[in-house]
Amino acid sequence: MRHLTPDELIDLAEGAAPDAVAPHLQACETCRRSLADLQAARRAAADVEVPEPSPLFWDHFSARVGEAVAAERDAAAGAGSWSWARLLTPLSALAVAALVLAIGLAWRSNRPPPAVPTSPAVAANVPVTEPDTLLRDDPSLDLVADLSRDLDYDTAHDAGFVPHGSGIDAVVLALSDAERVELRRLLTQEMARPGA
Amino acid sequence: MAESLAWTLPRAWQAVQSSRVAASPVTAADQALDSLDEAGLVAACVDNRPGAFDLIVERHRRAIYQLCYRFVGNHEDASDLSQDVFLRAYRGLARFRGGSSLATWLYRIGVNVCLNRVSVKRPDTEPVDERQHVDTRIESPSEQMLKRERAARVRSAIAELPPKQRATLVLRIYHELPHQEIAEILESSVGAVKANFFHALSSLRKRLGDEMP
Numbered sequence: 542m543r544h545l546t547p548d549e550l551i552d553l554a555e556g557a558a559p560d561a562v563a564p565h566l567q568a569c570e571t572c573r574r575s576l577a578d579l580q581a582a583r584r585a586a587a588d589v590e591v592p593e594p595s596p597l598f599w600d601h602f603s604a605r606v607g608e609a610v611a612a613e614r615d616a617a618a619g620a621g622s623w624s625w626a627r628l629l630t631p632l633s634a635l636a637v638a639a640l641v642l643a644i645g646l647a648w649r650s651n652r653p654p655p656a657v658p659t660s661p662a663v664a665a666n667v668p669v670t671e672p673d674t675l676l677r678d679d680p681s682l683d684l685v686a687d688l689s690r691d692l693d694y695d696t697a698h699d700a701g702f703v704p705h706g707s708g709i710d711a712v713v714l715a716l717s718d719a720e721r722v723e724l725r726r727l728l729t730q731e732m733a734r735p736g737a
Numbered sequence: 738m739a740e741s742l743a744w745t746l747p748r749a750w751q752a753v754q755s756s757r758v759a760a761s762p763v764t765a766a767d768q769a770l771d772s773l774d775e776a777g778l779v780a781a782c783v784d785n786r787p788g789a790f791d792l793i794v795e796r797h798r799r800a801i802y803q804l805c806y807r808f809v810g811n812h813e814d815a816s817d818l819s820q821d822v823f824l825r826a827y828r829g830l831a832r833f834r835g836g837s838s839l840a841t842w843l844y845r846i847g848v849n850v851c852l853n854r855v856s857v858k859r860p861d862t863e864p865v866d867e868r869q870h871v872d873t874r875i876e877s878p879s880e881q882m883l884k885r886e887r888a889a890r891v892r893s894a895i896a897e898l899p900p901k902q903r904a905t906l907v908l909r910i911y912h913e914l915p916h917q918e919i920a921e922i923l924e925s926s927v928g929a930v931k932a933n934f935f936h937a938l939s940s941l942r943k944r945l946g947d948e949m950p
Binding site for chain 1: 798910935
């Protein structure tokens with residue numbers, strides 16, 4: 542004999558079973574017991590209520606949710622403005638770096654060529670490289686040159702590429718007259734050295 | 738208080754109320770929100786209209802809290818989980834297409850939040866003597882105690898059910914959702930929902946033994 546399926550028993554327990562199952566239920570003690578167990582368990586579960594929170598809880602709960610939602614909204618708004626900052630900051634840094642490199646390379650290309658060694662043996666081992674050749678040989682410098690081509694002084698100044706008061710200028714300005722004289726003497730001596 | 742005043746002084750009260758409505762655009766906006774249907778209220782939320790989401794919270798907070806309480810068995814966790822449900826709902830409201838009712842959609846979020854929670858933490862049901870605010874005015878103290886103890890045992894038995902069976906039992910018995918709706922929430926079939934319900938009740942019967950009414 543085929544007993545009732547779980548599906549049919551659930552429908553019976555909820556009063557939604559088709560009439561076709563009634564004859565079997567009348568004849569089958571096992572299915573009647575199963576149905577009684579399901580109904581008893583259902584009643585036991587249904588009798589358990591959720592304790593009602595304090596009447597003050599609901600307003601407090603709504604306020605908490607409101608605060609969390611407001612924080613979420615503020616965070617989203619903040620994230621929107623930060624995206625611009627995230628975009629502009631590296632671009633500014635890249636422009637400043639390009640300017641520094643471009644100035645450095647331009648200064649280097651204007652310097653007189655280094656003194657060629659007089660010894661033929663040494664001259665044979667040291668290749669003579671013109672600054673323009675250096676620029677052309679390094680393709681990554683083309684990018685730097687392109688980026689810095691239209692960068693004027695004001696833009697660089699606005700981007701923060703300015704000497705700071707705490708740098709070498711400030712140190713020199715703080716020297717006494719005697720110390721400046723000594724500094725000039727040392728620098729002149731250093732520049733006079735061969736190969737300097 | 739307001740209702741009693743309105744009953745005692747209906748004309749004066751109505752005059753005060755109507756003058757307030759006319760004088761305060763915020764109140765008028767709130768009333769307009771209150772008159773919106775579900776889709777309109779969701780659209781108002783998506784448009785960041787003040788008070789719209791508060792109204793959704795107010796309408797559904799009790800049902801969501803009770804759903805969470807049925808899962809975790811204590812007030813603190815139920816409160817935290819309910820807040821999480823509404824926060825997730827707020828984040829996802831723009832994606833709500835109205836294919837189901839807002840309540841069903843919130844239940845789905847609630848069940849997912851609760852299932853995630855119970856998968857990492859066993860429900861910590863409150864001790865019997867901590868349950869308050871149940872209306873027991875017509876029962877004797879001994880009857881109240883017996884009822885609370887029985888309820889605690891049933892809660893504990895439900896808490897030990899596998900998560901899907903527990904979700905099915907909670908949604909079916911306490912929230913009286915149709916099998917089809919439970920299937921949508923659990924992303925399952927009606928047959929699977931009935932099978933889960935059958936096994937949940939059978940397990941409950943075995944765990945409670947002779948304690949059942």
